[in-house]
Amino acid sequence: MNMAMSRGLRCCQRIFSWIPVIIITAVVVWSYYAYVFELCLFTLDNTLEKVTYLGLFHVCFVMFSWTYWKSIFTPPSQPSKKFHLSYTDKERYEMEERPEVQKQILLEIAKKLPVFTRAASGAIRFCDRCQVIKPDRCHHCSVCEMCVLKMDHHCPWVNNCIGFSNYKFFLLFLSYSMLYCVFIAATVFQYFIKFWEGELSNGPAKFHVLFLMFVALMFFVSLMFLFSYHCWLVAKNRSTLAKEAFSAPVFQNGPDKDGFNAGFRKNLQQVFGEEKKYWLIPVFTSDSSLGDGHFFPMRCLNESQNPLLANEEQWEEEGSDEESSALRRECSVTIELES
Numbered sequence: 001m002n003m004a005m006s007r008g009l010r011c012c013q014r015i016f017s018w019i020p021v022i023i024i025t026a027v028v029v030w031s032y033y034a035y036v037f038e039l040c041l042f043t044l045d046n047t048l049e050k051v052t053y054l055g056l057f058h059v060c061f062v063m064f065s066w067t068y069w070k071s072i073f074t075p076p077s078q079p080s081k082k083f084h085l086s087y088t089d090k091e092r093y094e095m096e097e098r099p100e101v102q103k104q105i106l107l108e109i110a111k112k113l114p115v116f117t118r119a120a121s122g123a124i125r126f127c128d129r130c131q132v133i134k135p136d137r138c139h140h141c142s143v144c145e146m147c148v149l150k151m152d153h154h155c156p157w158v159n160n161c162i163g164f165s166n167y168k169f170f171l172l173f174l175s176y177s178m179l180y181c182v183f184i185a186a187t188v189f190q191y192f193i194k195f196w197e198g199e200l201s202n203g204p205a206k207f208h209v210l211f212l213m214f215v216a217l218m219f220f221v222s223l224m225f226l227f228s229y230h231c232w233l234v235a236k237n238r239s240t241l242a243k244e245a246f247s248a249p250v251f252q253n254g255p256d257k258d259g260f261n262a263g264f265r266k267n268l269q270q271v272f273g274e275e276k277k278y279w280l281i282p283v284f285t286s287d288s289s290l291g292d293g294h295f296f297p298m299r300c301l302n303e304s305q306n307p308l309l310a311n312e313e314q315w316e317e318e319g320s321d322e323e324s325s326a327l328r329r330e331c332s333v334t335i336e337l338e339s
């Protein structure tokens with residue numbers, strides 16, 4: 001009985017969680033109708049203007065819909081099998097009652113894995129619910145009930161977890177929604193004035209055009225704040241999760257809020273890929289040399305001892321792939337020696 005109830009509750013929750021997506025979709029469908037029919041087909045007289053507006057509008061609309069779709073339906077990526085405890089390890093871990101020894105067991109298992117961040121206590125980050133050693137930047141999402149690689153946040157507006165697999169799509173979705181709003185506001189403006197001043201006849205078109213302007217501006221302003229925040233995060237290579245944006249991720253040598261900051265250009269490439277021609281298209285392009293979801297290039301942990309690396313510019317400008325992978329190896333070696 002209890003089982004059935006909690007299952008029913010979860011089912012309800014799952015249905016309710018689609019409400020924000022349905023609201024956004026409804027607003028977009030209405031805006032499509034209002035722009036294409038009420039404005040372009042029923043209000044505009046000039047054919048050239050009509051064709052130009054309709055053409056450009058559809059480009060914005062298609063890009064917006066495509067990125068929205070990809071943000072909603074690209075599943076978050078989970079840690080690979082390597083990070084799950086093997087059957088014997090699990091048994092050993094669960095049988096052990098002393099937390100100190102449990103910590104030791106995890107430490108031993110994690111030695112074989114590229115795990116460099118730690119819990120605030122210094123222990124290996126372990127998810128009890130998923131029974132998985134958390135890779136760097138991976139976090140457990142309580143809504144999705146799973147560990148998500150490079151988790152950024154759980155977004156109700158796309159009803160999906162934004163992380164390693166879909167962060168690019170989410171950023172493009174923000175950009176194209178802003179473009180969509182700007183395009184609408186810019187082209188509707190003169191008709192907004194004409195309707196407002198009564199130069200055009202009162203009819204249903206008036207209502208749609210006035211609202212179109214208000215809604216586009218309202219969405220644009222709120223999106224702008226969110227978008228600028230994410231630009232800052234991308235530039236600094238941090239995620240929205242409190243752990244990276246406000247307090248630093250903890251490494252073996254202690255917390256370092258710029259631990260994953262590889263310089264502006266590399267940070268951008270980590271999200272959008274190396275080839276500029278794919279930057280504005282919602283296809284997955286992140287290069288595995290720049291982080292495969294489980295491992296991310298780090299500023300060397302003991303850079304204080306290495307004056308060459310202390311200079312961020314140097315890292316950015318001269319950090320060709322070969323060099324950075326060499327640095328990476330060097331980092332791993334020092335880490336191994338230390339532990």
Ligand SMILES: [Zn+2]
Nearest residue numbers: 127130140147
């Ligand atoms: Zn988990």
Ligand SMILES: [Zn+2]
Nearest residue numbers: 141144154161
């Ligand atoms: Zn989630």
